[in-house]
Amino acid sequence: MSDKEYDADSVDAVHKTLLESTKAIPWKIDWDTMTFAYIGPQIEPLLGWTQESWVTAEDWAMRIHPDDRDYVVNFCISQSKEGIDHEADYRALTKDNGYVWIRDVVHVVRKENGDVEALVGFMFDISERKKAEEELIRLQAELEALSFMDGLTGIANRRRLDAALETEWASARRSGTPLSLVMLDVDYFKQYNDRYGHGQGDTCLKDVAETLQAAAARPRDVLARFGGEEFALLLPETDADAAKAIAERCIRLIAAREIPHEASRIGPLVTVSIGVGTTHTFTEDEPRRFVDFVDGLLYQAKHNGRNRIESGTM
Template sequence: MSDAQALDGDRHLNQLAFQRAVSGMAFISADGIFVSVNPSFSSLLGYEPDELIGVHVQVLNERPEVSVASVSPSWLAYYTLETPSEMRLSDRNGSTVWAKVSVSAHELAGEKPGSLLYLMQLQDITERKRAQLAEASLRMSEQMYRAITEHCTDIISKHSLDGLYLYVSPSVQTMLGYEQEELVGTSIYDYFHPHDLQLMNTAVDELESRTALKLPPYRMRNKEGDYIWLETHLRVIEAADEHGREFVCVSRDITDRKNTENQLRKTNALLQKISSIDALTGVANRRSFDENYAKEWRHGLRFSTPLSIILLDIDYFKRFNDNYGHHEGDICLKQVAEALKRAAKRPGDLIARYGGEEFVIVLPITDERGAAYVAEQLRQEVELLQMPHPSSDVSSFVTASLGHSTIIPTRDLPPRELLVRADRALYQAKQEGRNRSRAFGHG
C-alpha cells in the first residue's frame, strides 16, 4: 500500500469517527463559520444535518441580543477555554441547552503557517443541569419556607383531616402563648370557643368538594384561658406519605378588628336607639312610630290580623304649662309617659310621643275589645298620678282623653285611615267632657 493510499485510509477512518461520534463535534473556521458538523452536534441543537454549514457560531449564543463580537474581539475568545466548561447554548427553537463545551485549535496541513481550524466539542448535560437547578430551587424554596414560617407573625400550621396538629410555626408562642411542642399531636378542636364549634364543623365539611377555604372568623383559647379572634385561610394538600390528605392553615389575629367592629355595632345601636327615642319622655319618637306603624300595617295586611291605635291627649295641658311653667310641664309629660308604660306593657306594644302633649299607642294583633281595655287602663294610670291641675275644667288632677280604633288592614284602605278614625274618636271623647276613652263609631 502506498503512502497516499494509507493517508486516504486514515482520512476515511477519521471522517467515519467524526460522523459517528456520540459527542457533538464541529469544525469552525478562524472567522467563526461552521465548516463541518457531525450529526450528534446538529441533533443536540435541533438542526438537520449540514444545516449549520456556512453559519456563524453566533447562532449558538443563548442571548442573541448580545453579539459575540461585542463581548470579545473575536468569537474565539468567547468560546475557547483552557478546560471544558458548562455553557448555556440556544437551540434552533431558541430553547436553552446546557452543554460542556471545549474548543481546540488544529493547524491546517498544506496551508500557510498559522492557518488554524477549530474543533468544538459539545457534551449534552441538559438533564443533569436541570436536575441540579431543580434541586437548588427546592433548597431555596425550603430555605424561604423555613424563613417564612419562623419569622412570619401569622400562625402557619399543618393538620391531619381530623384536626390534629402536625406542625405549627414559632409565632404561635407570641400569638397564643403555647410552645410548638405543646400543640403538636393535640386537636385544634380542643381550643375552639364552644359557640364556634358548629360553625367550624360546617365550614370544614366544605373541604369534601374544595381544596381551599377561608374560614369565618372564630375564637381560639390561648394559654391563659382567654379567647382571641382569628381569621384563617386553609388549603388541602396531599399527605407526605401519599396516603390521604392534610391541610395547611395560615391564621391571623383579628381580635383588635373584631373589638372595633363590636364597638361600632354597639355605637350604631345606641345611635339608632337615640334617634328613635323622644329625648324628654324616653318613649319612642314620631319617626320611630312612623316606621313601626308601617311595619305593623304590612303585617296585618299579610296575615289579616287586627291592628289597633290609641291616641291620648293630656287634658288642658296648655293651662298646666301657663300655671306651673314649662319645667313643670316637662315633668308632667315624663310622669304621664311612665304611667303609659305601666298600662301598655306587652312586648309588641309601642308607646310614642306623637307631638306636644299627645301620645300614640300601637297595639298589634289587638281587636276592638282589647283596645278598649288598654285605653281604659291608660286613662286610669294617668289619673292615679294625682298630679295637681287646678286649671283643669274636668278634675283637680291631671287627666287624659283617649280615642281608639281597630282595623284589619286591606289593600283598599290607606294606612292613614286608622289614625284618622282614632283622631275622630279622641275628638268625641273631648266633646263628651274629657277624662274618658271612646272607640271610633261608638256613642
C-alpha cells in the same frame, strides 16, 4: 461558591427565621395524613398550646370554640377539597379555657395530577379588631335605638310607632286578629305651660308618659309620644272591648298620679282625652287611614267635653 450562591440549608434557615419572627403564625398540614408538618412557635405564647401538641388536624378542630367549630371545619374542608384558597374567622380556645379571635388564611397546595398535597397558611390574632367591630355594632344598635326614642320622655317616638304600625298591620292582616289604637291628648296643655312654664310642662309630659307605661303591659304593645302633648298606644291582637278597658285604665292612672293643673277648665288635676279605634278589616289602604280614624275619635272626645273616651270600629 460565588457571593450570589447560597446552600439550601442557609436558605431554609433564613425562611424559618423570617417565618418565626412575624406575629402571624405559619403552619402546614399534610393532606393525606391530616397531620401538622409544621406550626410556628408563636402559637404557644398566643394560645398556651405547645408546638408539639399540634399533631393532627383533629387537634386544630378541637381547639376551636364549640359554637364556631362545625361551620369552620366543614367550610375549610369543602374549600380545600375544591382546591380553593380561603380564610375563616373563629374563636380559638386557649389552654386556660379562654379564647382568642383568629383569622386563618389558607392556601391549597396541589400535586402535578391536581390532587391536594398540603394546606399551608397563617393564623392571625384579630382579637382587637373583633373588639372594635363588636363595639361598633353596639354603638350602631344604640344609635338606632335612640333614633326610635323620644328625647324628652324616653318612650317610643313617632318614627317607632309608624314602624310598629306597619309591622302589626301586616301581621293582623295575615292572622285576621283585631288591631287597636289608643290616642291620648293632655287636656288644656297650652294653659298648663302658660301657668307653670315650659320646664314644668316638660316634667308633666314625662310624668304622663311614665304613668301610661303601666298600661302598655304586653311585649308587643307600643307606647309612643305622637307629638307635642299627644300620646299613642298601639295594641296588637286587642278587640274593641279590651282596648276601651285599657283606655279607661289610662284615665284612672292619670287621675291617681294627681298632677296639679290649676289652669284646667275641668278640675285641679291633669286629665286626658282619649280616642280608641279598632279594626278587623285590613285592606290595601295604608295604616295612615286608621290613624286618621282614631285621631278623629280623639277630636270628638275633646269636642264633647274632654277627660273622656270616644271609641269606634273602622
